Amino acid sequence: MDTVSRSPNGFLSSLSANDFELIRQHLQTVDLVADMVLSEADELLKRAYLPHKGVISLVVKLARGEHVQVAMVGRDSIFGAFAGLGEAPTLNSAVVLVPGVASTIEVEALRKAAGLSPTFRAALARHGLAVYAQIQQTAGCNAAHTVEARLARCLLQTRDLARSNKFVLTQEAMAQMIGARRNSVSLVAHTLQQANFIHYSRGHIEIVNLDGLTKTTCECYATVKARYAQLLQRQEAANN
Secondary structure, three states: EOOOOOOOOOOHHOOOOHHHHHHHHHHHEEEOOOOOOOOOOOOOOOEEEEEEEEEEEEEEEOOOOEEEEEEEEOOOEEEOOHHHHHHEEOOOOEEEEEEEEEEEEHHHHHHHHHOHHHHHHHHHHHHHHHHHHHHHHHHHHHHOOOHHHHHHHHHHHHHHHHOEEEOOOOOHHHHHHOOOOOHHHHHHHHHHHHHEEEEOOOEEEOOOOHHHHHHHHOOHHHHHHHHHHHHHHHHHHHOO
C-alpha cells in the first residue's frame, strides 16, 4: 500500500483543506479486487475505504444462506463513516462488487480527526446518513417494486458509481443486488436486452440505451440520488 495525496474520492475532495490535512498522512491506496471481503457483519471495523474506482456492496446474509444487497458505495462516498464516529460493530458484510482502487485509512485515525474538527465529524455523519438513506430506500424498493424496475435501478446505480457504461456482474451478483432468484434475473436481463436497453453476455454488461433503462426503473433511483445530493450540498455550505 502506498501513501496517497488528495484523491478523486468524493468524500475526500469535499473536505476543507484543514480537514483533509488531518488525515492526509494516514491515507493509503489499495486495489479493490472483485469479491474481496472488506468486513463481515458484527466485526469491529478497523479500516475505512474510500473508492476512487470500483464499487463496494453492503450485503445482509440471511439464515438460509441468501445474500441480499442493501447499499452500494463508490467514488462518491466512504465505507466506514459511522465507525469513524464511535466504536460499533458493522451491521452487514462489505464485498467488492466492481473492482477498482480505493484510499483506505484506519478507523482510529478517522475518530481522532472527528474529535479535532466539528466539520470533519459532520462530513462523516452526512455520508453515513446518505448510505443509511440508500439502505432504507432499497428495503422499500425490494418489497414494493417489480424485478424489472429493481434491476434497472441497480444497473443505473452501478453505472453511476463505476463511471462507466460497461461493467461485469454475474447473475448471482445481480440476484443479490435486488433480492431475487437467479432465474428471475436471467429472464429480466433477457427482457432488457430484447428492448435494446442493455447488452449482456457472460456477465459482461453494457448499457446501450440510458434513457430507456431510466424510464424502466422506479422512483427509488432518483430518490437516492436526490437525497445524497442534498446531504452533499449541506456539507459544501458548511465548508464555505
